[in-house]
Amino acid sequence: MEYLSVENARSWIKTAALLISDNSGMLSDLDTAIGDGDHGENMMRGFKAIEKKLEAANPATDLSGLFKLVGMTLLSSVGGAAGPLYGGFFLALSKASTGKEKLSKAELGEVLTEGLGDIQRRGKAQLGDKTMVDALFPALEAYRSSDNGDLETALHAAVEQAHKSAEATIPLQARKGRASYLAERSIGHQDPGATSSWLLLQALASACEVSA
Amino acid sequence: MPELVHTGVMKKLINSPQEVVREALEGMEAAHSDRLRINYDPAYVVRKDAPVKGKVGLVSGGGSGHEPMHGGYVGKGMLDAACPGAVFTSPTPDQMYEASKAVNGGAGILHIVKNYTGDIMNFELAAEMLKSDGIPIETVLTDDDVAVENSLWTAGRRGVGLTVLMEKLLGAAAEQKASLAQIKTLGEQIRNTGRSMGMALTACTVPHAGKPSFELPDDEIELGIGIHGEPGRRRVKIASADEITEMLMEPIVSDLPFKKGEDVLLFVNGMGGTPLVELYIVYRKAAQIAQQKGLKVVRNLVGSYITSLEMAGTSITLLRMNDQLCKLWDAPVDTPALRWG
Numbered sequence: 001m002e003y004l005s006v007e008n009a010r011s012w013i014k015t016a017a018l019l020i021s022d023n024s025g026m027l028s029d030l031d032t033a034i035g036d037g038d039h040g041e042n043m044m045r046g047f048k049a050i051e052k053k054l055e056a057a058n059p060a061t062d063l064s065g066l067f068k069l070v071g072m073t074l075l076s077s078v079g080g081a082a083g084p085l086y087g088g089f090f091l092a093l094s095k096a097s098t099g100k101e102k103l104s105k106a107e108l109g110e111v112l113t114e115g116l117g118d119i120q121r122r123g124k125a126q127l128g129d130k131t132m133v134d135a136l137f138p139a140l141e142a143y144r145s146s147d148n149g150d151l152e153t154a155l156h157a158a159v160e161q162a163h164k165s166a167e168a169t170i171p172l173q174a175r176k177g178r179a180s181y182l183a184e185r186s187i188g189h190q191d192p193g194a195t196s197s198w199l200l201l202q203a204l205a206s207a208c209e210v211s212a
Numbered sequence: 213m214p215e216l217v218h219t220g221v222m223k224k225l226i227n228s229p230q231e232v233v234r235e236a237l238e239g240m241e242a243a244h245s246d247r248l249r250i251n252y253d254p255a256y257v258v259r260k261d262a263p264v265k266g267k268v269g270l271v272s273g274g275g276s277g278h279e280p281m282h283g284g285y286v287g288k289g290m291l292d293a294a295c296p297g298a299v300f301t302s303p304t305p306d307q308m309y310e311a312s313k314a315v316n317g318g319a320g321i322l323h324i325v326k327n328y329t330g331d332i333m334n335f336e337l338a339a340e341m342l343k344s345d346g347i348p349i350e351t352v353l354t355d356d357d358v359a360v361e362n363s364l365w366t367a368g369r370r371g372v373g374l375t376v377l378m379e380k381l382l383g384a385a386a387e388q389k390a391s392l393a394q395i396k397t398l399g400e401q402i403r404n405t406g407r408s409m410g411m412a413l414t415a416c417t418v419p420h421a422g423k424p425s426f427e428l429p430d431d432e433i434e435l436g437i438g439i440h441g442e443p444g445r446r447r448v449k450i451a452s453a454d455e456i457t458e459m460l461m462e463p464i465v466s467d468l469p470f471k472k473g474e475d476v477l478l479f480v481n482g483m484g485g486t487p488l489v490e491l492y493i494v495y496r497k498a499a500q501i502a503q504q505k506g507l508k509v510v511r512n513l514v515g516s517y518i519t520s521l522e523m524a525g526t527s528i529t530l531l532r533m534n535d536q537l538c539k540l541w542d543a544p545v546d547t548p549a550l551r552w553g
Contacts, residue, residue: 028421036300036440037421045298075337076254079275079301084333122333177329180366181438183445 001152001208003102008207009066013054016203017047023199030192034179039082039192046078046086062101067094081177082193085119085132086200092118105151109144116140123176130174130186132193135162139201155205162198169194222422224522229419233276233296240283244548247287254304256311257283258293268386268395269293269315272324272379273308274331275300277418278439281376281518284549290383291324291547299418299521300440302330308338312347320348320392322399324378326371327355328440350392352399354378356408356529358467359436359445370438373481373529374406376517380550384543402531407467409460410527412437412483413450416520435459439483439520439527453490457497460528465505468532472506475533477541482516485524491515494526502530511541517549 020027024040031039050073060066071090075083096114097103103111116136125131127138142161146154167190174186177193226232233255240257241250249258256273263269272282273295282294292315297303312321321342325335335351342349354371381402385395412434415424418441425441428434433456436445451459470476480495482488495514502509510533518527531537544553 032421032423032425037418037425038298038301041420042298042301076304076306079297079304079330079334081302081330081333083302083304083330084337123329174366176367178367178438178440181360181370181445183361183366 001150003104004108004151004208005102006061006063006066009063010054011207012204013047013050013066013070015207016200017051019199019203020044020047020196027192027196030190030195033189034174034182034186035192036178038080039196042078042080042082043086043196046074046083049073049077063097063103064094064099067091067097081123082196085123085193088118088122089115105154108151109140109154112140112143125176128172129176130169130172130179130191130194131176132191132197134169134172134191135166135194135197136201138162138165139198152205152208155201155208159198159201159205162201166190166194166198222417222419224417224419226419229422232419233298236276236279237283237296240548247546247548248283251310251314254295254307254310256293256295256307256314257286258311258314259287259291261288262292262315263317264292264315265317266319267292267317267389268319268392269312269317269321270324270379270383270386271295271308271312271315271321272375273297273303273311273335274326274328275302275440277521278518280549282379285376285379285383285547287545287547289387289543289545289547289553290379290550292386299420302328302334305334305337305341308335309341312338312342312349313345316347319389320350322382322386322392322395323349323351324375324382324399325351325353326375327353327368328370329367348392350396352378352382352396352403354403356403356406357436357438358407358409358463359438361445372410372439373408373479373518373527374402374531376481376513377406377477377479377529377531378402380545381537381540383545384540387543402537405468405532406529407464407470408527408529409464410437410439410481410483410525411435411456411460412520412523412525414485414524416441416484416523418521433525437520437525439518441520441523453493454497456526457494457528458501460526461498461501464528464530465501465507468530470505470507470530470532474507475510476502476507477511477513477531477533477537478502478509479513479517479529479531481513481518481527481529483523483525483527484516484519485522486516486526488515491526494528498528510538
């Protein structure tokens, strides 16, 4: 498959809602260990609100409009740190895909990199701080270095890397967010934000597989 | 297949975990409609006479579960509006934006924000939206928790007990029609001269989580907790009230440091599940320690004012005082949870 279409993007969001809902207990359990135990619930509330809007009579019909709807809805329904971070991520995707009907492999890479950039700016997190950046950053590197593959292969590589990288947050000491208050006691637990980032990429990859 | 099995039963006076915040707001409306108005979508609480012309609008907010903070402090002499998030979750930018517009009396808006990653980001977004509307907006942070030792490698110190004092003192200044710049300066002064630390005897249970936020053996306590059921920095064996009070007072006094001869406000706060009789036992010792250190307690507050659901425990806050702050503290306040003068 060569391009991400609006249909793929819509399917991405619907699959994400499903994956988040199926794994909300796991996300909240991870958050209970080093945070306040609500990451799954908050993300589920956000994606349920998006689903409701997508079912509405006049949903967004272009990529930029769809990502904007997702971003604004996450901003106004998730709260916590995840709301502005993932909300800002999708708003950056919206901005970067303005005027485009579909995204090539390279374009999708650029658009996702803009999204990651927004998360880094807003959250001020560096690689290794035990945050969603730890899953997204290496995943996008893997995506870009999958140079002879198509979109699907590159996304598959990104998901594999995100999975590995999310698990690799276990031995890290948190330096950002609420987990940072635990200092060395944050070591030994997987970061919930890195885990939900992996799930979002997984949803994107499977949305592109379905239509292939 | 359900993957999560909860052992133990959550006993709470709720109807549904998802409706906790909305139903509590409906209750506040029923109880306090003489003082407050409630907006539900987006959710915020405003004083009934808002916007007050020519007065700086004071807006705060945060996750629910800390009651009476912040909604209980909306009213004359304190906050103009409060935005409740889900339990222990920052509210969203649309709430702060709409609440700020609803209390904009033409003299600008001040946001009082506790230093948590989520709160900061959501309030920042709201402030950006207000700025683009041309509404003057300033922000004052609280980050008074001395339990966060290495603030360079964390999200910084948490905003805890000082937030209540900040809202009272700035609320009084705003009521006296101080300017936005004056209130911001006063807020920074309070931020720089107040320190807190807390401890927990038990964890608490977030309604939608359905189980305690951390496991605490029967004979241990958490020292240096925040207000979100997150574990503290250090776990120690249970001790007497006097010993625990010493463990809290020492780091507070030595951090600023508070010096011999200074006037202070001493605030002993309950975390939600600790009775007032125990808080007075803590206050007794805290006042003795203050006296031993040559501090003069010129004002005080004892009670559960910033809580962590049903957590048992206490936090202590010290704030350096002067004549101006004493006058602001004594100024009339008329809110559901704080009322005098």
